[in-house]
Amino acid sequence: MRPRDLAELVRLPAALTAPGDSLAGAAAAGWPHGHRTWTLPVSSTLLYWAGMALNDYADRDLDKHERPERPIPSGRVTPGEALALAAGLTGAGLCVAAAGGGRRALRVAVPLAATVWTYDLLAKQTAAGPACMAAARGLDVLLGAGGQLRAAAVPSLAVTVHTAAVTSLSRGEVHGSSENAGRIALAGTAAAAATAAVPHRPAGRVSALAGAALAAGYAAVVGRSQLEASRSPDAGTVRRATGTGVRGVILLQSALAARSGALGVAAGLLSAGPIARMASKVVSPT
Template identity: 65%
Template sequence: MRARDVVELVRLPAVLTIPGDSLAGGAAAGWPYGTRGWAMPAASACFYLAGMALNDYADRELDAVERPERPIPSGRVRPGEALALAAGLTGAGLGIAAAVGGRTAVRIAVPVAAAAWTYDLVAKDTPAGPAVMAAARGLDVLLGAGGRPRRAALPASAVAGHTLGVTTLSRGEVHGGSRRTGLAALATTTSAAVAAAVAALPRRRGRRADDTLPTDDTLPTDDKRRAVAAAAFAATYAGTVGRAQAGAARTPDAATVRTATGAGVRGVIGLHAALVAGTGAIGLAGGLLAAGPIARLASKVVSPT
């Protein structure tokens, strides 16, 4: 295999949409792995790239008809090579998770990998396909949360919901979709954006009976800042992804659906940024969002879908 063929096989630019999963989970859970947690996105990336290679392995016969230019049907990559690459990347992801988080991380990493393989080899063409993919991404968020999954339940649900909508919509990339799937994807995007904004709102803490609830003027500056930042990032996410999905709802032809799917794949970065900003890590959120333009430019060279 040539390097260029591998890049196309695994849709390398799309990997920029993955680190935010475990970072959002880690931020929500208070960084359970400490400085080692910065390696967890590498495990997530390995699982994602493995899933992409496995996807083309599983779809090789269909792609020979619908997308003969893809690496396997075009003969540039042999099926066995794609399968071996998927297995190797999965093993690498499990190894990184074990090194970073020990048994606690492995207990979550194994289901992440299992969900990815189940989706590609069993569930993708069934009604359960989108739900399995959504479960994989939701579990990937929990991977960053370590042994504190409850703290990351909301970001995991938001990312899973986003994935459910995008995966369902993506089924119309070749033959076109429907107005209903476009509207359903738009609904999941809206729900995820609202969840990210609500999660950043200041929590009511214990108070005496004669205390009054804090007003906007009495909230700590840090609470205000993170709430405003999360709302801004959430609005950006909803605007970019939602606009494309609204277009797919109005005109659900294959080309428009592909455009909306690509926007959804890349747009999860904005959701990650909103979720991370809501924990107070605004600088990290800004760094995540900066990956969006890079992914968009790279997708013009190698399609993420």
């Protein structure tokens, strides 16, 4: 498997959207894992890559007709290679979670991995698909919380709502969607932004203002593309809105980190946005 084929299979640029989940959860919970917190974004990224490889394995027959340029239908990667890679990345993600957070992290990482596999192999083409994907990203936020699930409930909810909105709209990437689907996605983005703007009292006024400002920026960037999709729900517009939504979670994660007082983390996450946008011009994130 060539490096370029591997990058396409795992949607390499989109992986930049994964680390901020567990960091937002850890910030809200007061950094319960201490200096080992850095391992959890690595675990998140490995599990994200696993899900992308498994996605293409599960969709290999459908992609022959709808996306023949993808690595498996184009013959550059075999189904067996994609499945083996997904299994290996899943195992690696669980091992890293255990190394960094011990049993507390594994209590979330194992259900997270199970949800990823359930989505790709069973739920994706059903009505439960968006909810299943949203649950996976919500659990990813809780991965950083060290068992303090109530403390990380707000960031988990915000990311869950965002993911449900983007996933629902993404179903129209190939054949187009409907105006109503775009409006529903837009409503989800507004709800996620409002949730992220809720002040985290221990963090202070500056953090609250920064979080609210970043939440507003997230709503503007992602909401604008979804508004366009609601007005012109053709496949191209929906695909662009989906790509913006996938990358836009970085802005949401930054807002969530800022509201918890982690302004440095918020700034660091923001720097990933332009990188993801540029990389998406080379390798598609969807």
